[in-house]
Amino acid sequence: MEETQSKFMQKSSKRKIEQFGRTISFICIAFIVLIVLSILYFVISKGVSTFTTDGVSVIDFLFGDIWRPGEVGENGEPLVGALPMILGSFFVTLLSALLATPFSIAAAIYMVEISPKAGKKILQPVIELLVGIPSVVYGFIGLTVVVPFIRSIFGGTGFGILSATIVLFVMILPTVTSMAVDALKSVPRHYREASLAMGGTRWQTIYKVVLRAATPGLLTAVVFGMARAFGEALAVQMVIGNAAMVPTDLITPASTLTSILTMSMGNTVMGTLENNVLWSLATILLVMALFFNILTRWIGKKGAMK
Structure with a gap:
């Protein structure tokens, strides 16, 4: 009887340790995912503001061949060709x-x-x-x-x-x-x-x-x-x-x-x-x-x- 109770207690403690380990692993993974998503959001939101706030065309940005961010062209568009x-x-x-x-x-x-x-x-x-x-x-x-x-x-x-x-x-x-x-x-x-x-x-x-x-x-x-x-x-x-x-x-x-x-x-x-x-x-x-x-x-x- 005592051996059975001892085995049961050992199994219960192992389950608790496993559950604790799983919880810690989940928290770490969730934290890493949160950091990655935060970086993605921060960089993309800053990058998109060039087109949403400053009014630069995506085509002009990607295919323009003049890079002078402090100047504007003849039509008043920023010279930010990348x-x-x-x-x-x-x-x-x-x-x-x-x-x-x-x-x-x-x-x-x-x-x-x-x-x-x-x-x-x-x-x-x-x-x-x-x-x-x-x-x-x-x-x-x-x-x-x-x-x-x-x-x-x-x-x-x-x-x-x-x-x-x-x-x-x-x-x-x-x-x-x-x-x-x-x-x-x-x-x-x-x-x-x-x-x-x-x-x-x-x-x-x-x-x-x-x-x-x-x-x-x-x-x-x-x-x-x-x-x-x-x-x-x-x-x-x-x-x-x-x-x-x-x-x-x-x-x-x-x-x-x-x-x-x-x-x-x-x-x-x-x-x-x-x-x-x-x-x-x-x-x-x-x-x-x-x-x-x-x-x-x-x-x-x-x-x-x-």
């Missing part, structure tokens, strides 16, 4: 991703399939070290090494999309590589064994079996790298030139959404047009961040379905 920054952000993101993808996948293949011991002992610590380097260090190296190099080769000032692409390439390389390594390691071992048993060479196994099986994970790694490149501010600001002009080539000064935001946000007054259009640029960044997250989830679901 097209130069949007194009600059997309150019540096796409170009850096195109450069980083083959290097990252090649490094991941070497670390996982060709020389796992050397990859674990040498390359893995190097990648972790590169991930931990602050953005300002990358920007300073780009300012003192990359920009003079571009200037000596192509002429001009050295500032521009090409310099920003090289800096971002080095910055996102460890991120994409580490995620590509995880994607390759997630491929079941029996896939490789089956391919080798059927007479496939090591390179045929890597190309036709391992890479194809890891494709969703590799695509996710590339998307994460693009997301980081799109949102990078300080390093890009130091080497791109920060000229709000539509980029015509890769070696003339340009600008991105993040570079204009970091330069201008502290020099404006809350509630003015100059401040509201910066919040509109931040809204574009927020939308792109959501897009990258949705794309990553979609790739993951497609990979799980296969």
Whole structure:
């Protein structure tokens, strides 16, 4: 009888502990959701005020090529065309991703399939070290090494999309590589064994079996790298030139959404047009961040379905 009561008391106390843990977890999750929704509401409400309060057309804002928030055009409309920054952000993101993808996948293949011991002992610590380097260090190296190099080769000032692409390439390389390594390691071992048993060479196994099986994970790694490149501010600001002009080539000064935001946000007054259009640029960044997250989830679901 006493043993039964003791077991009942133990079960009851465990249930209370579990219920308490669930309650704490729910509160934490609800708090996180509340913070995210508050950020979304704050940024979007500030960004939309450019069009609702200041009367700026969405078309003129997205496709206008003149960025002078303190001036007005011939028809009295504010000169707040964000097209130069949007194009600059997309150019540096796409170009850096195109450069980083083959290097990252090649490094991941070497670390996982060709020389796992050397990859674990040498390359893995190097990648972790590169991930931990602050953005300002990358920007300073780009300012003192990359920009003079571009200037000596192509002429001009050295500032521009090409310099920003090289800096971002080095910055996102460890991120994409580490995620590509995880994607390759997630491929079941029996896939490789089956391919080798059927007479496939090591390179045929890597190309036709391992890479194809890891494709969703590799695509996710590339998307994460693009997301980081799109949102990078300080390093890009130091080497791109920060000229709000539509980029015509890769070696003339340009600008991105993040570079204009970091330069201008502290020099404006809350509630003015100059401040509201910066919040509109931040809204574009927020939308792109959501897009990258949705794309990553979609790739993951497609990979799980296969």
